[in-house]
Structure formats: C-alpha cells, structure tokens
Amino acid sequence: MSTAIIDRPKPDRSTLSFVPELVYFEPSALDYPKGQRIFEWVKKEGIPYRMTTSHNRITNLPGDTELEQYKIAKRTLVVGIRKTLKFDTSKPSAEYAIPIATGCMAHCHYCYLQTTLGAKPYIRVYVNIDDILEAAEGYINERKPEITRFEAACTSDPVGLEPITGSLRELIDFMGEQEHGRLRFVTKFHHVDSLLDAKHNGHTRIRFSVNAKYVIKHFEPATSSFDQRIEAAAKVARAGYPMGFIIAPIIWHEGWEEGYGELIASLADKLPQDVTKDLTFELIQHRFTKTAKAVIEKRYPRTKLEMDIEKRKYKWGRWGQGKYVYPDEQANALRMYLSERIFEHFPEAKIEYFT
Numbered sequence: 001m002s003t004a005i006i007d008r009p010k011p012d013r014s015t016l017s018f019v020p021e022l023v024y025f026e027p028s029a030l031d032y033p034k035g036q037r038i039f040e041w042v043k044k045e046g047i048p049y050r051m052t053t054s055h056n057r058i059t060n061l062p063g064d065t066e067l068e069q070y071k072i073a074k075r076t077l078v079v080g081i082r083k084t085l086k087f088d089t090s091k092p093s094a095e096y097a098i099p100i101a102t103g104c105m106a107h108c109h110y111c112y113l114q115t116t117l118g119a120k121p122y123i124r125v126y127v128n129i130d131d132i133l134e135a136a137e138g139y140i141n142e143r144k145p146e147i148t149r150f151e152a153a154c155t156s157d158p159v160g161l162e163p164i165t166g167s168l169r170e171l172i173d174f175m176g177e178q179e180h181g182r183l184r185f186v187t188k189f190h191h192v193d194s195l196l197d198a199k200h201n202g203h204t205r206i207r208f209s210v211n212a213k214y215v216i217k218h219f220e221p222a223t224s225s226f227d228q229r230i231e232a233a234a235k236v237a238r239a240g241y242p243m244g245f246i247i248a249p250i251i252w253h254e255g256w257e258e259g260y261g262e263l264i265a266s267l268a269d270k271l272p273q274d275v276t277k278d279l280t281f282e283l284i285q286h287r288f289t290k291t292a293k294a295v296i297e298k299r300y301p302r303t304k305l306e307m308d309i310e311k312r313k314y315k316w317g318r319w320g321q322g323k324y325v326y327p328d329e330q331a332n333a334l335r336m337y338l339s340e341r342i343f344e345h346f347p348e349a350k351i352e353y354f355t
Helices: 027-031 033-045 066-073 129-143 158-165 167-176 213-219 226-238 256-270 290-299 328-345
Strands: 022-025 049-051 076-080 094-097 123-126 148-151 181-187 204-210 243-250 280-285 313-315 323-325 350-354
Touching: 022 027, 022 033, 027 033, 033 049, 033 076, 033 158, 066 290, 094 129, 123 158, 129 148, 129 167, 129 181, 158 167, 158 181, 167 181, 167 204, 204 226, 204 280, 213 256, 226 243, 226 256, 243 256, 243 328, 256 328, 280 328, 328 350
Parallel strands: 022 049, 022 076, 076 123, 094 148, 148 181, 181 204, 204 243, 243 280, 280 350
Antiparallel strands: 313 323
C-alpha cells in the first residue's frame, strides 16, 4: 500500500470539506460498517493509508522537524475504536462530553487542544458509534427525570468531519428519540447540509463559533469564513434546530469595541428575523496556561496572539492548574459591552455565561 504523502495542490479549505492527506486504520475498525465505509472512501480518493495497532499511538508521522510533523498531523486522520466509554464532564456547556472524535483540522492559534492533545494533534474518529450511544443512554437513565445534556465538540469540531463520518447525524437522530437526552455542539465550519433533515425533534442545539474580523483573520486559519458560518446558521435555524453562538475567545485588541460591535450587528443583519427566537450566547474571554503559551509559540512562531503574563490575572482552575485571563477591569468591560450589544440586537436572547 502507498504510504507517502502525495504532493497535491492545496485546496481552499474554507470552502471544501476536510480531505486528509494520510489515514491510519486500526485493523479492528474495519469490522464496523462505518470503518469499512471510510476505508472504501479512502481507497476511492487515492489517499495514502497505513495500519496501526492503536489510535492513541501514532509515532511514525512524516516530517523532518517537530513543526513539520505537527503540520502533517493536522492533515492526518486516524480511524479507530473508542474503548474508554466513561464520559468526561463538560461544564458549563453540558453534563457530559460525548466522544465521537478527537482532534481538529483547523489551525486556531489559541485553541486549548494545543495542550490537551499534546503530542497527539492528529485527528481521530471512532467507528463504534453504537457503543457510544449505549453509554450515553446509560448516563441518561442514571439522571432521570432530569435532562442530561451532551456536548459533542469538546475535543474536536465534528461538523468539519461529518462528510467523512456521518456520526453527528446518528447522534442527532438518537437524541431526537430521547425524552431526557439533549445534544449540543459548536462549530467553525459550514458543512451542515446532511444534518438539515435529521429527526432532531428540537433536542439538538447547534452553536456557531464567531468572532471579530481581526480574530478570524489572524488566529483562525483553515476554518470557514464568517459569512459561511452565518449562512449555515440560517440553514439549521430554518430546519427547526435550537441555535446559538459562542463568541470565543474574546480578545482585547486595538479597536475591539468596533470589532465586536460590528460582529453583533452583522449577525442581526445577516440572520433572517424569523430564525432569531430562542438564541443563546456563550461568552468566553481569551485565556492561556504557561504550557499553552510555550506550545503555541513553538507551533505558530509568528503569531500575533498576545500572551503577556504581566498583563494578565491568574485564575485558579478546577484541577489546581490556573489560567491567565484578563484583569477584572478589562474582563468586566468586555462582558458589559458584548452583553449590551447582544440585547440591543437580540432582546429575546439568553446569555448562558461569561467566563
């Protein structure tokens, strides 16, 4: 089998769905219909592939330097079986994270996956979806009669992978049948057409990650454009999905008031008025750890991302590891300004949190 990276012309990834340049398969993944279907697609597309004993241990990626290997890893897909079916918590977004994929093809400089995935930045998808759904049903039953929410985008952007896996559609259909289960996910991609006729029953909230033009331009390579995201948002709203926006990370930069004011006004202008009911907003200020700062500066050495520890406030985290956030005066200014603009344009919206 072919194992070399093909020197293909680089497509405009903001308009096309993700096509990996190298794929690894766990042999047992081919025992599942989804694994077999992805395998046939890879062969049809002429994408080089290799076999691996574990989706957690890819050690022979091409590339002469660590940076080259990182860039190749972001274009590498690993198809495996999710063996750990104990779900992590996902506060404040949901009760649990539901694991259908790990890793992302985007190159957002600020992303927390830079450190949480560490030396494994390649993209993993899991083919044993029935096992994952069975585990989710167990969590739902444990918490009845309370509603249990599942976040599908804690460790990946599943919309960017949906043309390959179809896993989101399966999750949506499953949650549509659950009286006490709900699904949530957020995306920076616009590939939602295959989700529009799913039987969601109003049980899935799709949120789009949006930001000021400055942030999208400088820190979100290999994602869909703002206009594409909003066009997709209008589609899913018209399909009856509950919808929301995450503005994250909110970055203090020169002209930030104008930038974020323009963002909120653009949302109001581009979204049809009849789809703006029941909108939710989640507001997350930029934060980083010392470890993240070191990793980001190594992987994106020319980044304009401000990570000056002297300008930040240290905030303790749940597990004893803190993060650097904006000082209270700046954080309050960001929160107040964005809240005012949101309620000015979307008076019926709900701001779920600012953190």
